[in-house]
Amino acid sequence: MKKHLYMAEAERLYVVEQMSMEQIAKRFGVSLRTIQLWAQQGDWRNKRIKHLSSVANVHQELYLLLKRVVHSALSDINEGKKVDATRLNFIRSLAPTLLKLKQYEQQVEQEKQQNKEQLTEEMLTAIESLLNLK
8 A cells, every 4th residue: 555545544544533643553554653754744733623623513513403303392282282293303303412422522522531640652652752762
C-alpha cells in the first residue's frame, strides 16, 4: 500500500474512529513518530475536533426536533385534539435512537473524564518531544 493511502486511512482512524496514534502506528507497522508527523501535516487534531462537534450537533438537532414534535403532540392531546399518526410514528421511530445516542454521549463523557485523569502514551511522547528528552 502506498504512503498516501496509509495516511488517508490513518487519518480516518484517528478522526472518525477515535483511535489513538499508538494504535494506528501498531496497525500499520510504522513508528509512533511517523504517525505524529502525518497528524501534524494533516492537522488531524483540528479535524477530529470538528468531526466530534458536527456529530454532537446532529445529535442535538435530532433531540430538539423530537422534543418539538412531542410537545406538539402533548399540546394537541391536552386540547382534546386528535394526534395524527405521522407524528406518533415519528416519535415512536426516533425515540429509541435518541436513547442510544444519549447512552453513547454519556459513555464518551465518562471516557473523557477518565482520559483527563490519565496521561496517555501519546501525551507523554508529546511532552518528551517538547522538552527534548528523546
